[in-house]
Amino acid sequence: MTNGFVRRYIFSTDHKIIGIQYILTGLIMAIVGAWLAVLIRLQLGWPEHQWVFLSRLLPKGMPSGVMTPEFYLAVVTMHGTIMVFFFISYVLVSGFGNYLVPLQVGARDMAFPFLNMLSYWIALLSAVVMVLSFFVEGGAAAAGWTAYPPLSAVASAVPGSQMGQTLWILSMALFIASFTMSGLNIVATVFSTRAPGLSMMRLPLTVWSFFIASILGLLAFPPLTAGAVMLLFDRHFGTSFFLPSGLVVAGKLLPNTGGSPLLWQHLFWFLGHPEVYVLILPALGIAFDILPAFTRKPVFGYRISVWCLVAVGCLSMIVWGHHMFVSGMSPFTGEYFSLVTLTITVPMTIFGVNMLASLWGAKLELRTPMLFALSVIAMFGSGGFGGLFLGNATADMQLHDTYFVVGHFHMMIGGVTLLATFAAIYFWFPKMFGRTMNETLGRLHFWFTFGPFFVIFFMQHFLGLQGAPRRYYAFTAFDYLRDTRGQNLAISIAALLLVSGQLLFLVNFVWSLFGGLAAKANPWQATTLEWTTASPPPHGNFETQPVVERWAYEYGVQTTDGDFAVQTVPARNVPVTA
């Protein structure tokens, strides 16, 4: 290993390398998160079954092969945290954000490459701290990915509330620092380093979605940081920000006075709700941009879609209370939050309909990225439909904290983002590594992903309608839930199928990395700037500064290259349609 290798590929300031580093880190974290999901499903599908081999692997969490309830809580907490913050955020937002934004705006790199490198290394540290928290006294945090106090604030509440919760908070603080740095970079890059001619309304929707998502992150994370600081104070310095008077934990009256656990919920969801849009907007933007490469016609409603993103971004800052309908808020406040929540479905629906309309009259080429992009639309529609029910305070009173919510948000924050992540990987793999992924394996992987995923979370909606509460360790003790045994078993089997299906992806990824067919500069005949340079692009991205002449969706025109014109084709050669 020479010094050059270290600077080129390890401590690199090149946005492409950093993007790939994020993607690989996120994929490794996804394996951890998926493994936790398997544990959850083993418990819910086969409660009381003794998994002897697991008792050897996890002697503390699963003595005699059955999971302890405390360990179950830790597993659920860490599954959610890792998937939301360390898989989807890293791969989709930071990973592809880093890789694509400078290329698609025609810049040589991010605005501030050194800060970018720093942000990756802090992100890595944050992931390491989170994983290490499994191994400290008391185990990992167990207060849910939302870290509600008092569970998260009182060390004697559950074993995971000891060191594990402290590390959870520290890891989140590192995550926020790193996410802020990378958000600042993306915003500044889009603002000030666009190529000549690349006006805001000529940006590909992918860039728009990263731009809005980064702004949302910058606006939403700081209040959570404030909350996290206060939570640390409550845990270690005896304050009572989130702890009310008269709280009894483990038979002992706590000395705290005057705080309110609801304050945390406000601070958390003020972040938490925009955060889900931080994750889903890039997913939608990417899917939107992949469609035209396989329909070979311009997308429908580009401008409106941009304004929908902006509107969703603004609205997402004022709807957080819909996570707190049962917190005893005044009915008028509930009414307000219901109203704005249902308002946000309007731009979201317009966006979805624009995606559907983009398919109108086209001959679809069902290559792997297209299959995934299409499934994004299906998943988005189904998950959003559940959201409509939850957004009504009256219905949510019944559905809150049931599997209906679990089904809803897994379709959105889990399904849409996962499918878009795969769409993005299959689509840009040739650009990143100069090789193409295997098409047959890819399509097989698609069916093994979309199929089981949809079944699992579709069924969970119905579990919720039957009143099955989320985060429960087993349903065996409740008469009214006896009948759900079969459904839980079916869900667990589908989950195992889903996880095994991902092996197809891993094999394809690794095999293609070394043995895939060499890729051309523009294998999909797409129009955005990254396809005008070599695969993989050289350091500095472009041989000469690209000059942009048109929008990003010039398909269905006659040029010497085929039926499309990349954004740099001069207007005098091919007429500009938008």
Next chain:
Amino acid sequence: MTQPAATTIDRWSGGTCPFDAGWRKVMMWWFIITDGLLFAGFLGAYGYARILALRWPDQSTVFSLPYIAAMTFVLITSSATMASAVEAAKEGKRRLALRFIVLTAIGGAVFLGMQAYEWWHLIEEGARLNTNPWGDASFSAYFFLLTGFHGSHVLTGVSILITTAIRTAKGWSTADGVEMAGLYWHFVDLVWVFIFTLFYLL
């Protein structure tokens, strides 16, 4: 690559920075917005707790308001000297800029000293993160939290100012660099105005 462009539309159409601001300034502005929202989070939480509170002390019995007003005056004056420093740096008057930067840093340091004295004084009288001799415990918790976080920002600001002063003395700093330090300093002062109004006066 940054050239001034003619119209607003031109400014946004690529190849140049909107507002004629380089990426550094764009980043600084966004950083200030995020950092401001951090304080908004703290202040929002404080408002929430204050509404819940049963016995919120009367601030004028706890603090000496003229003393706090003096602190505020020092900090606001330092904003004025900072503005003069930025002006001087833009006109290329290096020595004058240096003098104003040093004055600003001194203002910040005096503010920090006065705040340290106030903390010491209240701790003497029995205020702790979880105890408050004058009423609800959350009063002192939020007091230390808000002023402590703001103080840490002032300290950061003073360090930035000292660095800028050294760079200016050596002739390394640019007018843009001084302006960025100034942006941060004005922001820290503005946050204090909010804390002063919402925590001490209201």
